[in-house]
Amino acid sequence: MLSSDVDGVKRDISTKVNDIFDSYERDHNCLPTMEEFRTLFDNYAEQYIGSDNRRNAANKKHEQSIRDKREMVIWQVASELEAEQRYLRAD
16 A cells, blocks of 8 residues: 555544554553554554455455455554554553
């Protein structure tokens, strides 16, 4: 994917990552662990990536490749934003 695609994903999900940290911190008075963050973010990631609705075998491999690339980019960006939030919220 192009860097502009990565920038777009970062722009799209940054608010959600921040919201996850805000909500968790408010409810639990601490930051989520890495596993907790990933669990909370996973549902949003699936919605963002899109449904897996391949219609026939000819398109199956191509669509899976596109979906895999989207998934890789969203989790890469989410990890960067997670690290950024942890740094900003460190005591």
